[in-house]
Amino acid sequence: MKQTKFQKTVVIHQGALGDLVCTLPALNALREVSATVVGIGSGRLKLLEYAGILDKSFLADALGFHRLFLPEFVPGGNLSAVFSDADLAVSWLGRKSGAYRQNLSRLAAKVSVFSGPFPPGPGDGHACAVLARPVIEAGIPVSDLFPRLSLPSSPDEEERMPAIEMPFIAVHPGSGSRCKALPLKQLFRLMDSLSGLLPERTLALIAGDAEKSLLIELVKNLPDKLKPRTRILENLELTVLARSLCRAELFVGMDSGPTHLAASLGVKTIAVFGPTSPEIWAPPQPWVRVVRSSYPCAPCTDDRRRNCPEALCLENIDLSGIISAARNLLAGGPPAGS
Structure with a gap:
């Protein structure tokens, strides 16, 4: 039985397709402990919405996401609506910006930002393990490091x-x-x-x-x-x-x-x-x-x-x-x- 730890989790990922797939072990672990998972990033997140890993995805540009990097950030608008009642935000973006982390903390009760080496170098470990770190740091175990994606049957897609x-x-x-x-x-x-x-x-x-x-x-x-x-x-x-x-x-x-x-x-x-x-x-x-x-x-x-x-x-x-x-x-x- 699924054990819900978070009512709403927001994930932020703007990486390329290969990076996104390597993040699947972490995202699947988040899905298991979250009642609702929404994503912010590129159009590639639509694939995860289609597969049921995300309940909804949003384009970062459409939300004015760049404002989170501004020191004078003021919550409001569509961006705040997406984060409404968020227990957790996990971001694979903005690891070098203190303003971003601080502003993100104003929108979600708990925040975990990827801070590891990327791209990983020799000795850093496999990309899937490296990309799982912000989820593990949020207190969520990632026991299966195989990227797995299951697609629903869809006559429209056929x-x-x-x-x-x-x-x-x-x-x-x-x-x-x-x-x-x-x-x-x-x-x-x-x-x-x-x-x-x-x-x-x-x-x-x-x-x-x-x-x-x-x-x-x-x-x-x-x-x-x-x-x-x-x-x-x-x-x-x-x-x-x-x-x-x-x-x-x-x-x-x-x-x-x-x-x-x-x-x-x-x-x-x-x-x-x-x-x-x-x-x-x-x-x-x-x-x-x-x-x-x-x-x-x-x-x-x-x-x-x-x-x-x-x-x-x-x-x-x-x-x-x-x-x-x-x-x-x-x-x-x-x-x-x-």
């Missing part, structure tokens, strides 16, 4: 699903930055290998705004033999993307938001890591396999990654390791780490 031949393999070749994306030469070789492994499957390429330039190059250079098997799913709404991923037989992606999302939905996932650290960022679920670069300088620091002219760690990804991981997952192999 009508909005993209037409795609079943079964299919979802591939996300990009990431938040081009320096974490799989080079096209490697991508085409991977697609060809996946086609050989599963010849009857459609290859569904996931692409969003971050992959716009990559997608242009991909379409221009896609080998003829791959064209009949390839379907591009471009700029899907987040709830539609999530429902689409649930149908995938396998997901292959880089260190990216869609990769974390697929894993949180229970999809068999292969996460490919080049310049970033899988010890910090790899989805931790047992239905995930991690393929990492063996290049000597990988993983590297954020500054080095941003200024790297060649991304040799991604050029040298072992594609045979990805195919072996795919075989293992599809054959129902043992959980990762066993």
Whole structure:
């Protein structure tokens, strides 16, 4: 039986999709002890509202949320209405602003603001554990550090699903930055290998705004033999993307938001890591396999990654390791780490 500790909790999160998914263990723990949970942040929170983790979400800009960072903040308006009767506010925003913390304390009976290192560095622990800290500091245990997301059945959403031949393999070749994306030469070789492994499957390429330039190059250079098997799913709404991923037989992606999302939905996932650290960022679920670069300088620091002219760690990804991981997952192999 659910034990309600808080009547109303307000969560504040403006992070990218991958960061949001890594915060799911903390958010699910809050859901378990709160009668009502509302969120303030970006439009990505609509996914959590759809999944029932939030009862309602609000865009920060629409509420004039920036006023909380002002020393002369005066409560009132829609912002105060959202916080009305809030027992607890947990924020993953504003850790460097004393004014923000003080003003937030005027709106909620108890406040916990994330103050840890972000992005986490070597020795800081996995991102899911780091992002759980403000909830733990609020006195709420976070015992399950696997991001989990369950979607409701929705006939309305089914009508909005993209037409795609079943079964299919979802591939996300990009990431938040081009320096974490799989080079096209490697991508085409991977697609060809996946086609050989599963010849009857459609290859569904996931692409969003971050992959716009990559997608242009991909379409221009896609080998003829791959064209009949390839379907591009471009700029899907987040709830539609999530429902689409649930149908995938396998997901292959880089260190990216869609990769974390697929894993949180229970999809068999292969996460490919080049310049970033899988010890910090790899989805931790047992239905995930991690393929990492063996290049000597990988993983590297954020500054080095941003200024790297060649991304040799991604050029040298072992594609045979990805195919072996795919075989293992599809054959129902043992959980990762066993």
